Amino acid sequence: MKKLFALMVMLMTVAGVKAQMVLSDNHAMLKLEQGKKYLLLPVQEKEENASIAVLDERNEMVMRLNVKLAVDKVDYFVPLELKQARLLDIIFHGDRRTTGAIKDFACWREMKYSNSFDTTNRERFRPVYHHTPLYGWMNDPNGLFYKDGVWHLFYQWNPYGSQWENMTWGHSTSTDLVNWTAQPTALQSDWLGAVFSGSAIVDKNNTAGFGKDAVIAMYTSAGASQTQSIAYSTDGGRTFTKYAGNPVITFNAPDFRDPKVFWYEPRQCWMVILAVGQEVHFYSSKNLKEWKFESAFGRQYGNHEGVWECPDLVQLGEKWVLILNINPGGPFGGSATQYFVGQFDGHKFTCEDEPGETKWMDYGKDHYATVTFHNGPEGRIVALPWMSNWQYGGAVPTLQFRSANGLPRDLGLTTVNGESILTNTPSKELLALRSKKVKTPTDACEIVIDVKGTMELTLMNSKGERVVMNYDSKKQTFSMDRTKSGEVSFSEAFPCVTEAPTFGPMKQLRLFIDHSSIEAFEGEGRMVMTNLVFPSEPYNIIKVKGGKATIYSLALKK
Missing domain, CATH: 2.60.120 (Jelly Rolls)
Structure with missing residues (x-):
């Protein structure tokens, strides 16, 4: 019985x-x-x-x-x-x-x-002109490249929940950097480990032997150790085959990840930059399969309060900019993106800044894992961030999905008082979104403020929820206060005031507002500030002292 x-x-x-x-x-x-x-x-x-x-x-x-x-x-x-x-x-x-x-x-x-899965949006805080996954958790953008008129965005994705786990590469495509189409999953875990962050390139000259114009992804296999693997696509990035000889780079370090591959023309070779603890390593290769260690950079330079992640190296004019993400250690807590300006000779990076000096790419709380697109048209260097912070990314008030990407930004360099400053300007594709001028803000709009000296700007709604921005013309600083912006109770680290130098007088400010974010760009791109907000109803009231605001509604695809 x-x-x-x-x-x-x-x-x-x-x-x-x-x-x-x-x-x-x-x-x-x-x-x-x-x-x-x-x-x-x-x-x-x-x-x-x-x-x-x-x-x-x-x-x-x-x-x-x-x-x-x-x-x-x-x-x-x-x-x-x-x-x-x-x-x-x-x-x-x-x-x-x-x-x-x-x-x-x-x-x-x-x-x-x-036989189907309903991905109809059920979230009031889902952005309408920022990229988001249809469902599940998303963090770092991966494998960004442009080919045949299409922008490809891969991303760290958990298809089985809205918390970090089960890391795979999700995939979305766009022809205008604004409207994104979800594609099938690109890369899934194997016995080498989960698929962590990495990059992708177009192998125009068939250096790897997988075919002319093959798309080759390099990523971190995160198992018992972190090693680097590659996969190739012969159909433009829609499907990938993993290389039988993986892993292609190994190293004795617990944090050894996030490969960013780029072509170095003077040596006619591929380079990869990898995050290794609190420094970066450079390797070179002729075929993307066999790699030679070249040099390391980072000790005593920049911020070392957290682990270095998601590095990138791009050439802007005669100089090179090393983009480096760090968590924790950001200027207002949690994760953020720093950068270094200098020279690269195909073997090592030499920084022109003083050791210990830290330059931040964005002074908001919600800008991280920023990397650039390979093969951008017209020689453009277009960057894309993850719009969140590891302090509370898994606690924000959404369930169907978690996290969005920030707006695409074209990068440049300018000189302020003899110092090289990285500029971030909203990519030109965003201008095509502008529709008619309106009198009041909406939950998805662009606001352009012509600044006249010291300025105070308040966005608010009928519930009294508000975001207050101030520009001090004497100190040349800009701040954003989101302490009373709406729902802030999900994390003690969320309500805050962020402040940034403007690196010169501010004459114009561009604000991009979406359902749950505000991105502020100084008119020439010298200062950027990205912050999430979760108002219970849209900010439909604007008050400006010391400036004139023009509000544009946005022509969005349905």
Whole structure:
């Protein structure tokens, strides 16, 4: 009788899914129905991740993922594409004393099969002219390149929840840097590890032997150690094949990641710059497969309060700019982007700034992991940031998706008082968004302010929520106060005042407002400030002292 009872428990069928088997206090299996495209997994964000092994008909594992399967209630669903999947082997890691018995978990009642997944927006804070994933978590932009009139944006993506996990490369494309189309997943994890950040290039001369104009992605395989791998695409970046000789670069360091590849014309070779702890390493290669260490840079230079990540090196005129992201250590806490100006000779980078001097690319709280597009048209250097901060990225008040990219910015160099300053100007494609002039702000608009000396600008709504910006013409500083901007309680690090030097008098200010962000650009791009905001209703009131505002509605595709 006891054996029969145990067998009945093991084979217990719960409404919603069939053939679910409870095997122990933390272990269950689920036999999958065949002929279905998706299994919709119910997620509850407060729970611990459950480890899921996806097995095929030979009981070989084809995928491993971590999902916060619902115990009490469902926050949202994520789709697991079944393909040849036959069985899910699930280990729960939550405390059974607080979560209860596995057989009673809400996930069994709520799981469902479907041949489609509804990605219709359900979030009031989702931006309308900034790139976002259709669903799931997103952080660093990866593999940015331009080819045949199309901008390609890959990104760190968790398709199985709105928290960081299961790192893959998502993929979106655009012809205008504003309207983005979601593409199939580009790269998924393998036994070398999860797919962390990296870059992509167009191999115009077939140096790697994968074909003329092949797109080659280089990325970090994050397993027991972090190593560098490559994958190639012969269909313009739509699908990739991983190189059989991976990994192509290894090093004895726990933080060894985020390769940015670029062509160095004088030596007729490829270079890659990698983040290694709190410095960067340069390697060279003729074929993208075999790499030679060249030099290191970073000790005693810049900010060292956190780990260095997502480096980039670009040439602007006669000088080179090394872009370097750091977390933590930003000017107002958390993550931020610093840069260095100098010279690069194909072997090493020499900084023209004093050791210890820090230059920030953006003085807001929500600008990180900034990298540039390879092969930009007209010789343009176009950069794209992740618009969030690691202090609270997983806590912002959205569920269907988390995180957006900041606006694309064209980079340049200018000189202020004998010092080289990186400029960021909104990419020219954004001008095409301008529609008619309107009298009041909306939740998606551009505001141009002609500044006349010291200025104070307030954006507010009927609830009294407001963002206050000040320009001090004597000190030549600009600040943005979001302490009373709307919902701020999700993190103690969120309400803040950010302040920046303007590197000269400010004559014009361009504000780009979207549902949950404000990006402020000094007219010549010498100062940029990117901050998230979460107002309960749009800011529809503007007050300006010391300037004249022109408000443009935006012509957005539906």
